[in-house]
Amino acid sequence: MRAPSPTPTKPRVAIVGAGFAGLEAARGLAGAAVEVTLIDRHNYHLFQPLLYQVATAGLTPEDIAHPVRAILRRQRNLAFRQAEVTGFDLAAKRVITSTGEVPYDYLLLAAGSDTNYFGLTSVAENGFGLKTIDEAVAVRNHVLGMFEQASQEDDPVKRRTMLTFIVVGGGPTGVELAGALSELVYTVLVKDYPRLDFSEARIVLLQATDSLLPNLPQDLRDVTAETLRKKKVEVEFGQTVTGYDGQTITLKNGESLSARSLIWAAGVRASRLVDGLGVSQGSLGRAVVLPTLQLAGHPEVFVAGDAAHIDENGRPLPMTAVVALQSGSKAAGNIQRLLCGQQAETFLFHDLGSLATIGRNAAVGQIGRVKIKGLLAWLLWTVVHIVRLVGFRNRLFVFWSWFWDYILYDRSIRLITRE
C-alpha cells in the first residue's frame, strides 16, 4: 500500500503592501487558482493623495482610509495579514514579518515610498512629514495649536513665529497643501480668532527650482504660482532648506526664517524594504525591474508602484497613484500568465494626464495635450478623486464634507486631538 499522495496545493502569492499597487494586484488575482496573502502593517488602505486635506482639517482620517478586510471580503482566495515586513529571503522564497514568515511561490513587492529628507536629520526631527494618517493628524493638531497659543501670546515676535507656516516642496503635495492651508487660515480661522491680527500670519512655499509643478507646461506653472499668491501664499523659488531646529529654518543662501512649523513635501524615496532585497536600485532607492516588472534573476519576484524603478525611454516613471494602479494590475496579470506557462508581458504605462488643485474653484492639469485650469479643472479633480476613493461610504462622506465646506466656508473638524 502507498501513502496517499499529498493534496495538490495552489501556488502561493504574497503581496507586500495594500496601497494602490498591492490592492489592485490583489483584485487582479480574484478568481485565480492561487492562495494570496496580502500583508500590510495597517489594517486599512489609505488614499494618500488626500492626506493633505486631513492635515488641513478638511477631511477626517476615516474618510480616506478603508479596512482592507472590507474591501476584499468577497475574495475567497485571499488572506489578509496585518504585520510589519522586516525582510525577505529571496533564495528560500519567504517574506519575513513581525508575526512570522510567509512562504511564497510568487512575490509582489508593493511597499510604496517614505518621506525623503535627503539626509537632513534636523528637518526630519523637527519638521512634519505627510505620508501617514498619524503625520497628517499631527500637522492638523500642530497648526491649530499654534493659533491657540498665539491667541494667548503677548510678545508680537513670538506670535509671528507661531503664525508662520513653511511648506517645503513645489510638487503637487506642496502646492495642494499650501492652498488648503491658506483657505483654512484666511477663510475659517480668521473668524475663530477675531482678536488676532491675521496680517501677522504667513504661509510660505519654498521651492528649490524655479517653478512649481515641474511636470506641467510652463504656462500652467505660472498660473499655479499666481493663484497661490492671490491666496496670500508667499511662493519663493530657488530656496533650498539646509536645517531646522523647530524655531529657525536655515537656507542654502545663508538666509533664515523664523517659524514654529515646517511641513516637508519636498520628496519621497522608495520604502526601506527595497534596500533589504539586495538587488540593483535606481534613483530614490527604487528596485530596478525588467520591462515585465520582474526582478532580474528572480522571475518569481515582481515590484510595482513607488517601490519600482520602471524605465520608460531612459527615464523612470513618476511615483504616482496612476503608475501604481497600472503596474499593480500588470504584475497580477503577469503572475497569471506565468502560471499558465505563458510569457510575462511588457508593462506599458498609459499616461492619463495630471491634475493638481490649488483650492476653491482652482486647479491646473493636462489631459493628453489638452491643458485645463480654473473651475473646470477643479470640478474634474473633484470628480476624479471621489470616484477613485475606495469604499462607497467614503465617497459619500467626502462628497458631503466638500459640499458642506464649499457652501459654508467651513472646516468643522478643526479639532486638536491626541494628547
Added chain:
Amino acid sequence: MRAPSPTPTKPRVAIVGAGFAGLEAARGLAGAAVEVTLIDRHNYHLFQPLLYQVATAGLTPEDIAHPVRAILRRQRNLAFRQAEVTGFDLAAKRVITSTGEVPYDYLLLAAGSDTNYFGLTSVAENGFGLKTIDEAVAVRNHVLGMFEQASQEDDPVKRRTMLTFIVVGGGPTGVELAGALSELVYTVLVKDYPRLDFSEARIVLLQATDSLLPNLPQDLRDVTAETLRKKKVEVEFGQTVTGYDGQTITLKNGESLSARSLIWAAGVRASRLVDGLGVSQGSLGRAVVLPTLQLAGHPEVFVAGDAAHIDENGRPLPMTAVVALQSGSKAAGNIQRLLCGQQAETFLFHDLGSLATIGRNAAVGQIGRVKIKGLLAWLLWTVVHIVRLVGFRNRLFVFWSWFWDYILYDRSIRLITRE
C-alpha cells in the same frame, strides 16, 4: 487737573469646562454685560454620551466633537482659552492655568468627572477607561487589534483570551458599550474573519449589584439583561473586580477570567479640580453646593454639572448630561441675577426621564411615568441624540453613519490608527 477716570470694566466671568454645563452657561450669558472667559484643556466640546460608539467603530471622533470657537463664534462677550486649569485662588479670585492666571468676579466650575477606578490601580493601568476621545480610539484600536492577532494565532487558549472582552459596569455606559460591541463582533467582524471560529469569542458584562440600569424599574432592567443575552453578551451579576494584570481579571469571589481586554465603565468621580477648591465634598468627590449652586461662603463661585453635589430630597442628583445642561443654565441665570442686585434662585431639576440603547431596534427608558422599550424607545433615543448633538454638520454626519450602518450592517471605520 485730574487724571481721566478709568474706563468702567465689565464684570469678568470665568467658566472652567466646555462640557454640557459650561457650554450651556456660556450660551446663557450671551448678550449679558459681562466679559466671559471659557477655559478648557481641549479646543472642542465633546458629546460624551456617544463615546462608546467611537470605541466600537460606529462613529468617528470628529462626529461627536465640535470646536468651541465654532460654537461660540458669534458671542462677542466671550473669549475662549485652551489651557489646563491647575488650581484656584478663591481669596484672590483667580483661576490658575497652564498658560497663566485668569482673574474673575464670578466663577463657574463645570469641570465634569473622571473615570473612578475606586483605587484599583492595576485596572487603571491595564484596562481601558471611556471618558475621552483618546480612550475611545484606544479601545477601538485594541479590540480590532485583538482580532488581527487572533487571526494569526495557532494556540487556541491564547486565541480565546484575545477574543474575550470584559465590560465592567452595568450602568448606561456599560450596557450601551456591551450591546454595541456585540453588534461589531457578531454582525461585522464575523464577515471580516471567515477563518476565525467565532464561538471562541466572548463578551462579558460584569455588574457588582443584582441588576442592570439601576435607575430604571425592575421590568425594564430584566428586559435589558434579556436583550443583551440574546446578543450573546454574558451578563453576570454580583461580580466585583479586584484586579487586572492585562491577562487575568481577579474577582472578589476568588474566581478569575482570562481576557486581554477590560473596559471599565463602573463609575466616575468629580474632576480632581474639585479637590483643590478646599471646600466641602460630597459623595464621589463632588463639591457640595447651596440650592442656588453657589459655594457656601463664596457667593461668587458656582459649581454645575458632574462636579457639583446637588442635593434633592436628601440625595445628590445623578451625574448626567441633562443635570449638567440644566444646572449650567441656572448658574448663568443666577450670575445675571446677582449682577442686577437680585437674589440667586434655587435650582430645581426637571427630570426628563432616561433612555439607554442596547443595540439595533432595542432600547429601554422611562419618560415621566411612561415606560418604553423596543423599537419605539430606540427611535426616540436616536432622535434625541441627533437633536442634542452640537453642530449641524455633526448631526448630519451621525445620522448618515447610523443610517448607513443600519441598512448595511456595517462599521466602515473599523480602522486601527495611531501607532
